[in-house]
Amino acid sequence: MNLFKASIFVGIFLSISASSWSQTSTLDKAISLKITNERLEEVLKIIGERGGFNFSYNPKEFDINRRITLTASGKAVRQVLDEIFKGGAAYKERRGHIILQKVEIETEKPKDIIINGYVFDRETGERIAQASIFEKQTLISAVSNKSGYYRLKLPASLPKPQLEVRKERYFGYSTAVTAPSLDISLLQMPLDSRLQPLSPQVKAATLPPSDTLKVKVPVAASASPMLVSVDTVFSPSKPKRQIIEDVEQTFVDAFASAKQAIHIKNVKDTLYRPFQVSFLPFIGTNHVMSGNVINATSFNIIAGYSLGVTALEVGGFANAVRGNVHGAQIAGFANAVGNSVYGLQVSGFANAVLRNFEGLQISGFANATGGHHSGLQIAGFTNLTGRTFTNGLQIAGFANAVLGTTKGVQISGFTNLVLGNLYGSQISGFANIATKKVRGVQISPFFNYAHLHQQGVQLSLFNYADSSGGVPIGLFSFVKRNGYRRLEISTDELNYANLTFKTGVNAFYNILTIGGNFGIANKPLYTFGYGIGSAIRLGRGWMTNIDLTANKIMEEVNRFDSVNGQFYRIALGLEKKLTPQLALFAAASLTGLTAQPGYLKVDLSRLYQPFPVASLQNGLEFTNWLGFQAGIRICNR
Template sequence: MKIFLKILLFVSISTFSFAQKTVLDKPITLKLSNERLEEALKIIGDRNGFSFSYNPADFDLSRRVTLNAAGKAVRQVLDELFRDSATYKERRNHIILQKVAEKPEEPKDIIINGYVFDQETGERIAQVSIFEKRTLVSAVTNQMGYFRMRLPAALPNPRLEVRKERYLGTSVTVNNQQAMDIGLIHTKIDEKPLQILTQTKPSSVPVTDTFKVRVPAPTPVFVASADTSNVPRQKRKLNLENVEKTFVDAFTTAQQAVHIQNVRDTIYRPFQVSLLPFVGTNHVLSGNVINGLSFNIIAGYSLGVNALEVGGFANLVRWDVHGAQISGFANLVGRNVYGLQASGFANGVLKNFDGMQASGFANLTAGHHSGLQIAGFANLTGGSFTNGFQTAGFANVTLGSMKSGQISGFANLTLGNVSGWQISGFGNLALNKLRGIQISSYFNYATVHEKGLQLALFNYADSSGALPIGLFSFVRRNGYRRYEISTDELNYANVTFKTGIQKFYNILTIGSNFGMADKPLYTFGYGVGTALNLGRGWMTNVDLTANKIMQATNRFDSSNGIFYRLSLGLEKKITRHLALFGAASLTGLTAQPGYLKLDNSRLYQPFPTATLRNGLDFTNWVGFQVGIRICNR
């Protein structure tokens, strides 16, 4: 039973191994001299366990052939025997030979094919990039390491560039060879790859290439390409390798992504035209090409642009743009832009921008931006923003510092320091230091407002050395705040809150007489004021308030009077957070005649009572206010 299981396991493994390697890829070793073609085919088949099927009338079977094959694949041996006069098809354990119709004209192209293998282990290598620099014709090896590519027959001295991640790149001269094996040297990630090793097969001297190590001619060499993926990189907060890989994967097919991963050579072209990404004059190597002028009928994909790129729908660039990039819908750049980027919908730059970015909807600069950002809806800058301004119909966001300005229809947000201005229709937020101006219709927020102005209905700052002007301003740390309890000639008790800064603060006040006859039921008012520190705990205040008088509960109409009060007060601290104050005031009241039954004999009236055009009386008097204050500092 054990012997049976061993035999079954051996047969299964053998069958599986054979299934993985086709007959045409099977290596054979054979030496023939002046044999008839018919006999040569029989010998090849008999010695290697397969047979040929063909029409004897299609071939000159009496033709004498000589063959010396050492480890060559069957298809390479057949290429030597038939020299493009036959095609091969594999059916189980048979190879079917068919005659190729003769072409009267000279071939315009030559077919080059072969295998790429690991020179140390002999194993064939899959997903190797092979290309010719002048034509940008390229191929990728299959799982068996086989490649096939077509080059123009008129191309002088064609050379194949062979690249594979974690292998030393090499350059091979084609000469008259149409079938070739190419060996690559594997490099470990911890080893320096820039070593020069002798090539096992002859090739001509490499052309000048700044991405390769220069070696003296005419020694044949393997040449290391400048493959930065073999160099250990330091960790960064943002892993640019992952960003670039995501950027590549989003817009490429599997074969195109292989080229981008393997080929670190930078190829330059003065001009390119494409219909879609990788469908154009740069073929599937467009992701490795920097173009001077680039025109994309629908969309294009390239390594970089050095002058101008125009796209009907979208432009996609892996690295940098120097110049102008214009598209009907969107532009996306993997690194930097120096110049102009304009689109109908959106622009995106994954690193830095120096120039002008304009779109119908949104702009994104992930790094530093210097210049202008103009969008119909929103702008976002991931780093700092300098030497210009952001303007958008809805919002501007800068995650770094802002050394310029922001204008938006709704809101502006800066997470870093602001040195400039923020203007919006609704609100502004500066989440770090602000040296400049915030203007909005509703709300301004600054963590530390060192210098400048806040102008909105509501202003807030953690600390401020600036001037906040609005309906209500609050400075948490070094602001001016007073909670007052006082009495005056009109109300028995008043509660007042003052907030802002010492130079300019807002006043909210409410007073009551607790239902006393001939007195207001209650009053409430709003005002502004300023304070001057006199030293030694003394401070003076000038306040101006407007107050509504309520004579009946829940009655708020024109029959109630309004009085305006200008007061000059003096404060003296008795503890760190407690002070006494007194103030002289000048009050003017507009109300219906006889609205308040004031005893004028006890009040000084500097101006005579007058009747206004609307029939209301204007009464004035000099009054007082005394009370206690709770101070924040």
């Protein structure tokens, strides 16, 4: 039963397919006949019988008694009708009928000529759909339909028109136009999984001296000597390019019309024009072949699409180029380039280049270069470079990002990001990040990050580096591997106990300290402070430090924001390591105190005061003395 149902289904499917084919390809049916001196009415009946359809027409519009003699072998119905009516009739298909309508033949010299025909596979005889046919002087083009039929309207004044025919995986063909009906056969390339098609080529012998079609002669042993042009040579396959090719195909699909996309796929010839004007990408002097043409100068009223530009391109709204731009590209809204730019690119909103850029890129909102960028990127919001950025400057209102090595300067309103090495400077309104080596300067108000800060300066509130040979300067800096870190427990003339943390690098580190006296009378309740310092290695486990701190004495009645009870200390110390992680230290210090007279209960008479007591405003005094520090340190290295 299942087999019976499947047979019925297949039968219905084939019937529907056959019916659909007959409805959509009546004029493309191939027929053979030989007629000698027959009336037009009888000839149409014979053609209808051979093709399995009927004609509908008004006998008053045609001379049905006109005698016809013709021979056709495997010709399409439309070609036979063309030969009979010589342009005096138009044909339409309707439900198994061909409707004939009379067309007045112009008596004056026609402005245009119609060239039509079919494209065949030379070996199999099958008709080839979606083949590209174009006239190389005017760039007027057509794409063969699913029955292999094409139709071109060329200027009658065109001298020596010549058609170029291209189809993917077929050798190209070039032929002079010798008749209005012109069938073309193409030779398929040999299939080899190790080979891939590259640039199309046409024999130089087919080109007049003034032609702008730039081609070369290939070496192909399998090419027929009858071929006039060859559009493909071979080279070893490159699978690693697949991702790039996918991106480029996406670019083509985004900007090209359906017919343009077919031409781009089929036609690998590089066509050159000194000048072009377009209204839209497929409406202009280069017609739908625009995606295959390199223009010296291009003006696009709304938007344009081309293979390349060698001097200047201006677009009212947008410019899209598949290949390279040499010179200047200016658009009111956006520029998009599928390969590289060498020169200037300016837009009101955005610029996008899939590969490399050398020169100046300016946009109102964003710039993006997929490959290497050498020069300047200036954007109102953001700049992005996919690989290296060299010899230049990135300026953005919000952010700059480089996914590879940067040799230059990044300036942004919020953040800069480098995912490779940085040889230069980063200046931002919030944060800078470099994920590999940094040789240069990072400046931001809040945060800097560098994986390996080999040399230079980090200047921010907070700095971080996995490893550093430079100098981080800020409120708090941390270097993970080779930084300077000490956790210090000490005593001094003011506090019985102090806990201090030092972090940064030897040349410059931050100090956070808190001390107290455990409620002992005539001593501060506790103190806390912040400072900076520098250390010098002396060798054999010895090191000297110089520290500068600002501290606040806190009593039960003392307010935090009060200037009463502030002291400043500079200390010069000496450290000796006992083990790689443990050291002893001692330091001499000079302390200056701002406080009310009698505020500090400590007896300072036993301490040497190098400077006399000075009276300050608000009834405060400035007192100073020499003191000491001593304790142990837990070291990171």
